[in-house]
Amino acid sequence: MKTALYLFLTFNMLLLFGGCKKKENFAIDLEVETPTFSDKTIRLEGQSSISLIFSSKFYLYNSEKPNENFAYADIIDVNNKLFIISQHSENNIQDHHKGYLTIAESMDDGETWSNFRPLVTGFEDAINVSAPSFVKISDKHIFIFYLVKYSTSRIDIYSQESFDGCTTWTNPQVVSRTNVGYQILNNARVQYINNRIIIPLSYPQSGDISNYSLSNNELKLFYYYSEDLGKTWNKSKALSANLSLLEPGLISLSNPAEWLMNIRTDNGKILFARTKDNGVTWKYENSDIISPSSPQTLLYDKERKAVFMVWNNTNVNAPSHGANRSPLTMGISYDNGYTWQKIRDIESKTSLYDYAYVALKKLDNRIYLVYNERNNKTGKFKVKICSFK
Template sequence: MRNCSFNRYRQTYLASRYIFTATVIVMLCLPGCAPGKKAVSVATGPVHHIVLKLSPGPDNPRNSEGSFVTLKDGRILFIYSRYTGNNSGDHSPAYLAGRYSADGGKTWTAQDAKIIDQEGGLNVMSVSLLRLKNGTIALFYLRKNSTVDCIPVVRFSNDEAKTWTAPVDCITDQKGYFVLNNDRVIQLPDGRLMLAVARHSSLADPKWQNKGALFAYYSDDNGKTWKAGKEVPTPAGVITQEPGLTALKDGRVMMYIRASGGAQYVSYSANRGATWSAALPFNLQSPLSPATIERIPSTGDLLAVWNNNDGSNIAIKGKRTPLTVAISKDEGRSWIHIRNLETDPDGWYCYIAIHFYKKDILLAYCAGSQQAKTHLSVTDISRIALTDVYKL
């Protein structure tokens, strides 16, 4: 549980009101809203409860980028990147650790369980957990050997995460530094597994490129072998990074993309990831920060979690705050029930994992401080009633 003094709560509350709104409900226009259109209501308020805070400590400078899975005995497992040593950078030592909840995410085990040891030359990090249609649990993560050798791998468990198979490389057709964000692997209704990556360097061109080349990889044999689709066409002059995937009801797959220019970008595939449309600005304004979009099983609607920050407020321009949720009933064409969950102007909210459990949503996200320079070092897990998300 979060342990905050009244004074700390009051300071954060007052700062949030000063930066974001003078009332509980504010009116603003979502990205993509044409001039003259009616503004969209955005609610602010503590509808979520922080049930676990993973803060840094001795020999543990950072905890980040995790994912959830519900086990057959009803427990929820959260696996995340647990860094060791004194440095919290992306290339610092890390292994995969786990925490368990036996009450739907209300409380969590106090001690870490080591899930996967550090097997890369640098680290292992950025977890995606997925219950496959055949009942197997798939554990995806990045195995990072160097700045030109980082690829996603997958392990499988047939005994509810007690043991794991040897890792399978998801990228074998090219060598380079590929980023797969946490909680980003999907399985289509026909069983195809898909993941989206950004390549930032390669053996042929080892210089780091801030603009990533985007690819989707897919598997039709439950993750044993993988193939690449064509590179996503992206506009010159726009930084593209950290893509994610969502299956749409019309059979297309939507790739949403962290991008510069003030908004998320989006591309679509009508052939299950083989080719992609040219990436264009999407209707979620944000800084250069990742979003996450997943389908709510009980309603069929889409849930987006992102930094709803268009840069118009100079105090937070380019910052990963606030943390906002919204619902789409029309496959991402528009967004309603928009609510700021976290509004601290000093906060740094990103790398979201979403998990639906009965009538609740569990969110895990980095929640560090800009002033304390703990941006990605702290992970919070919040529990939200689904009905509260739909209230506005």
């Protein structure tokens, strides 16, 4: 009887302490600060006189299959050849649908693409793989960064390297193994500034994106940075505000220690943040530049000493997350982003298509725009490419 009682108690203790898995806490642990707002308001002041000659617009892959989609792309040039990486899905493109990464090549400035091949197809236990960024260290040494989504409380950021100009790639390596949470990375966002790789991210402070709503300030910003080409990673402090901060982008300006961050919001205007000391301290800068809840993309052009921006220049249903992302507009600033002028609409205003998630890259002597075209009626995604000198 004593033996039976002992076995019964032991079995129950094992169930209690060993058989029940403790639920993992996926909240990101960061020191949070709220920068002050600058007394300067960034303004859009009129039409630019700059004359840019744009190429025709080309599709990456104009598939007529109803469920075959391409989206969230980035572009790079290596030895006079263009490479593009994008999410590819045969089951529609949605935040929680399956997708993987495909790479392709062009020898004619993006007019035609060939040699499509899967690049990242593993992670079978994940929901999807998306949002790739290229980082070019040299013509031989190239990084890709991308997100791997597992749940509403976990997205991991991964990297791979090529040492032969995008021919072969190392195995995937997770960025910052100490951090687990829902880390939101856009395509074409990772930067290489002053020998430092920088990954700007948005995240829900509670740890679960399901807690985000249009009426709270759940989403904060932070960035990873590596000063040894990805061998080790550090985290910045998190930036907070009295509203949710979504999908940041980040560039360095004429002074490489001065960075400008563009921030998607739900309040109908683009929000900016600026640092002049390599990210140690920040100040927010309000703007009068209208935008729905959609990301913007910046590029600093050293030759022109100017900043380009591409965004959806409309206030239609500003808090909405779709079906209002047109027109797709390009602007220019000659004073490090304090004042802007509109250049032209890349895509005209329409209710049929959304245009968003832009990669804006200067490659050799051309500037390339790569962006999503979403059919609002069918939900189909395509990637479009154009360029100018």
